[in-house]
Amino acid sequence: ADMTLKFQSSDPAGNPNFELQQGWAASVEERTGGKVAIELLPVTSIVAHNETQDAIAAGILDGHITDTSYFSGKDPAFGLIANPVGAWSSPQEMFDFMNDGGGSQLMNELLNPYGLQFIGATTPGLEAFVSKVPLNGVDDLQGLKMRAPEGLVQQVFAAAGAAPVNLPGSEVFTSLDKGVIDAADYSVFSTNAAQGMHDVATYPVYPGFHSMPLVEVSMNKAKWDSLDAETQAALSESVREFARSQVAALAARDVAAVEEAKAGGKVTVIDWPAEERAKFRTIAAGQWASVAERSTNAQHVYDVLTGYLTENGLMNQ
Amino acid sequence: MDLFGSFQSLGIETGTLTMFILLLVLLITGMPLAYVTLLVALIFALGWFGPQVVPLITSRVYSFVSSFVFVSVPMFVLMAAILDRSGIARDLFDAMKLIGGRLRGGVAIQTIAVAVILAAMSGIIGGEVVLLGLVALPQMLRLGYDKHLAIGVVCAGGALGTMVPPSIVLIIYGLTANVSIGDLFTAAFLPGLMLAGFYVIYILIRSYLNPSIAPIPEPNDTTTVEKLRLLKGLILPLCVVAGVLGSIYGGIASVTEASAVGVAGVILSTIVRREFSLSMLKGAALQSLRTVGMIVWIGIGASALVGVFNLMGGIKFVSALITGISDNPTVVLLFMMLILFVLGMFLDWVGIALLTMPIFVPVIIKLGYDPVWFGVLFAMNMQVSFLSPPFGPAAFYLKSVAPPDITLATIFRSLLPFICLQILAVAMLILFPGITGR
Amino acid sequence: MADDLDTKIEQAMGHHDDPGAIPEAGLLGKAIDKLGLIFALSLIVSMLILINEVVLRYVFNSPTIWAHETTIFICGMVFIYGGLYCVARDQHIRVVLIYDAVSDKWRRIMNIVISVVSALASLIFAWAAWLMVQRAAFSPDGAVRLERSGSAWDPVYPGLTKIGLFLILAVISLQFLVLAYNYTKGRK
Ligand code: NA
């Protein structure tokens, strides 16, 4: 290839997401007619998961495939657009916003000043909730000791009455196992199952109700600008196609894992009724506004997002 | 400038070799170890790329020091420092004399037993080696035990922290390989005890073949009152152990929080024993600052070096090396063991895990091996890396608290038989994977 | 003989004489050594924070949102400062196979070379950390905005840690220069 770009993923090497991302990386050389090749590196191989933005700007890395919420500390706007808890009921709704509803422009308004160019969005899908106790609705969240990651997700659960505990991913399993916490926001159903979460927390909520992270594919802006329009278009298109195939592949894995769990007899998969999901979404939307107050960019994200949702009849009040 | 980027003409093979030679040369000049790895990382960042890549190193330093998994390190070090300033540990070992006192090598075996208990409380090494070095080593030397045997027992026993669950090595492996950490813990339990068992058998064989290396303490007719007094020494330590283990397994605290519970327990014990004073606490805290500075900066250096090597294309290079060696899965596996062994001579386990796991695990799965079993095998390999020279963390931790006349050379010489036992344990895991229950 | 060994062990381990910074570290070394107390005591503070968190969560079912981030921050600063502390006290671990075997004169030369090289390396790291601070302390439009953690509590710890890392790396570099200077003069 004329140009080889080093991308770092926010997933570890053995993770199914990473394998799917490798498939995308391998396809780029052919799709760009040999102009661009991508070398994909697993999480923390060059820098930590939340340091890639700086590394790309400095020219150490060329790009990343990363959960945008990791940069909430740089600007709350990243946290709000990465995981507007309750906004999307399916990956396709988020992709529609990104591709045709102004989401991409919004991402570039946020990223360009940091020296990055947004290429496209993907997601592992709607996360499933891990729990040791049966949760049938919002009321069951009262006083629930649960792990939630930094940012909006934690805030929303606090607003819903839960007692969020700040634990790193590495402590989730042991803490659930020993009962330090009763529930956790972790990952999609199949990943939770593979890591044995359901062995110690037997009441997963699936499909999830709380979180669907935006995973951005973006790269160094100067390098992007040096590419011709045709190559840029090919890259963008490759990411769109990858996002569709990733969502399909992971959803299939989830369905298989749910079947397996149900057949095993030890795990009780709980599905929340529509009204409970709506209740949770209302609580979540109330928290978007409080994030919006934290920075001008966050306010901008809030305005664009709520405008889009209202226009498309997705705001449920 | 011409120099920047010029190393790339070496190619990754020669580049990697040059890196190892440079590490070795700088190590033996007596340069502080943390600076050896940091300097090699810097030289290659500049030589392979240029100044713009140096922030990669400081970024990794930042991420390393702000990682939650390492918070337990200062807690366990602090616990050791306070224990050492009280009479608790001495009383504990005195009391254990009553139990295994007439057995040849009894105190060494007690040390292994204490090490296993400590290992079940903590997921790291460092704290344990320091603790045993302060508590058990003087006891054995005082009784006239062979210096080499005593040192070996302390380092090998103290290193068990990452083999007996809970274990940071297994947690990091589980996250990288996407396998259940619970399965890893369960699978590592017997192999951990097996390794401790090897140490005990070795102590027994050595001390019965050559009684002079493990003298039996003077038989003194202890009265029942005296025995009861000695037994009283067991109460407080057992309370602390129960507090830590109880808070983990009772679901009261996370593994990291439990390390703080241990510190609080030890402080409470000193208050009960009327040994507590503010100057004692101050001394213990200052000693912890020193020990933590040493331990963490070694990890920092290793992490920086791995980041630079990966950017040089190290991941692709090592992958190709492994898959190219043979079509025979056993040969590939043994080659991986060899790589882990060689890396263990130069790098901290964090560095080795960061470097090799993303490469090894996908290959292992493709070859049809069980990734959980491989995780236990990896943890066992790291046991070797803790002891093997020239970069043997357990030896350095011990050196930091041992009497000045115990040199690093003496420590490494003492560790050789224990390294052989660890390699035997690795071989057992390969020959009989059933030990992991998989 | 056994008694002799016993005394030695007592001396090495029982009394914990605090030797402080080495003389070659100069006034700077003394200051670093004194300041160490604050960082050492903050280890005890983080222990108390963790215990407090366990009690609040387990007994009162109301975990804090600040405990874990605060202990990570404190320990991070202690880790970084611990490196500087060990430089001033010359307590970083080294492989002394050759170092101990050579004559005093050669050891002095080795000390000078090692200190100069380490000073230079630390200086370059401090420069790189400064680049990092520029992105962690200012937003792209140049306004002062410390990088936050992005959690629900959202403290400025990441920004502070990066600034701390920069400052301490700069002082490490300075300390190595002082060491090199004093080794050259053979000052004890
Ligand atoms: Na352990």
Ligand code: NA
């Ligand atoms: Na080693």
